């Protein structure tokens with residue numbers, strides 16, 4: 001049972017309790033617990049099974065600890081199941097509608113007895129929502145506008161799609177003379193793995209030109225809403241974008257507020273309150289008087305903190321670091337000197353060794369490892385021992401021809417379902433660099449998955465574990481990895497762990513990468529390129545490392561090759 005699956009049940013329980021108008025303190029306790037659980041790297045289920053004391057975790061009392069054990073042991077939580085019997089799933093679906101929270105849903109369910117999105121839509125169309133006390137035509141229209149999308153897509157969008165779209169739109173709006181400043185905020189600015197929607201803020205001498213321009217932008221499919229200072233549009237990919245025009249003196253406060261995360265902002269607001277201040281999207285106020293708002297730096301300074309990089313704003317360790325003036329100097333993309341995972345035409349890549357090396361050199365890299373697939377991955381034309389040795393000879397030949405970049409003879413070797421390696425040890429011994437990975441049998445039970453990973457880590461020739469869960473974000477769950485054991489073994493056997501920069505992989509994730517750093521394990525950020533353009537994804541791997549709070553020192557491939565090689569076990 002993974003931590004996230006426990007956290008999700010607590011979140012749902014909190015939503016249901018809120019729909020029931022339960023005690024707010026109880027609701028908050030579940031939400032806090034969910035956050036603690038999903039931010040903890042060690043498996044709570046394992047900890048509980050080993051008789052560990054869960055009440056050591058922040059915000060976890062005896063009662064919550066008992067419920068964690070219950071989920072870990074049975075997969076379910078009885079109190080949640082009971083609540084779900086009282087509140088139909090269709091009611092919970094209503095929470096997916098933009099602008100609709102548990103309080104509104106409670107009214108729809110308790111007063112109008114609506115139990116599905118379809119019934120809610122019909123009620124809106126019949127004008128029954130706007131007649132409710134505390135609701136108006138605006139809410140009704142907004143629900144009608146958003147309800148179909150909520151029904152169609154519970155889905156979130158990859159950071160790659162989100163970032164590309166928002167950067168194109170921001171760059172376009174900046175061209176207008178009326179636009180003084182324009183920036184992306186929200187989860188995209190925090191570089192989350194996926195984004196629910198896009199948030200853009202602008203300072204304008206006149207809000208009309210940017211709104212007209214946005215409406216006409218080729219990426220925009222429909223304008224959903226347009227007011228004096230806010231416009232919401234849907235892009236052709238389905239993702240929605242909010243453009244908010246804010247006054248110059250509030251820009252920093254608005255950036256801070258709309259960058260989030262909500263969890264980070266909750267803490268910041270409380271800190272302001274403790275200082276007798278009020279903080280919102282317009283500024284920081286003492287009584288009626290504004291004391292900050294123009295820049296984010298001012299906003300943080302007003303509550304006695306240094307500016308916190310957006311990637312860290314998840315209420316994990318950033319406040320602790322900021323208080324101690326020990327915020328990490330986060331990794332930058334230009335600090336990456338090597339790329340240790342890529343494919344060529346020898347397996348399923350589209351570039352030759354030469355082409356990949358030249359492309360890497362053009363991007364400023366000093367060294368690469370060519371790591372084509374091993375034979376188990378037959379659909380990717382994986383290499384057996386003979387083909388691999390010939391391939392390495394070819395790499396050595398190219399190495400002589402190209403200056404300015406070093407090329408390692410590598411292999412991405414499958415860890416087979418029976419926990420043996422796909423290539424014999426004597427072959428692996430000849431490699432400069434071996435990345436071991438799981439591709440098949442990802443649904444095996446945790447014990448088997450761990451036996452495979454641990455065997456690979458103990459193999460004297462394995463240098464790194466690549467994309468260690470095998471997940472495909474939004475499409476496929478990763479293997480059931482016991483990270484506590486994985487990290488311990490990697491540290492003991494001096495094996496590096498990869499952050500795979502491909503936006504649909506991005507594992508290690510931020511929480512596990514931070515835990516690996518805490519174990520002193522060198523992290524290697526690789527693109528897993530299958531073409532000369534594949535190197536473009538490096539940014540997402542660097543972003544993930546930044547979300548983990550990593551510095552250049554924590555990442556092995558920021559070192560020049562001789563120092564990088566010193567980190568290997570052989």
Ligand code: DGT
Nearest residue numbers: 186187194195196197257258259260261262265266
């Ligand atoms: P997303 O779009 O689901 O990927 O995540 P965000 O973080 O972009 O969330 P979004 O778009 O709903 O709102 C953007 C930011 O605005 C969010 O990170 C924090 C702030 N915000 C929005 N609504 C609330 C709220 O009700 N309370 C607080 N404290 N902050 C909010």
Ligand code: CA
Nearest residue numbers: 186187197198
């Ligand atoms: Ca957003």
Ligand code: CA
Nearest residue numbers: 197198199242
């Ligand atoms: Ca938004």
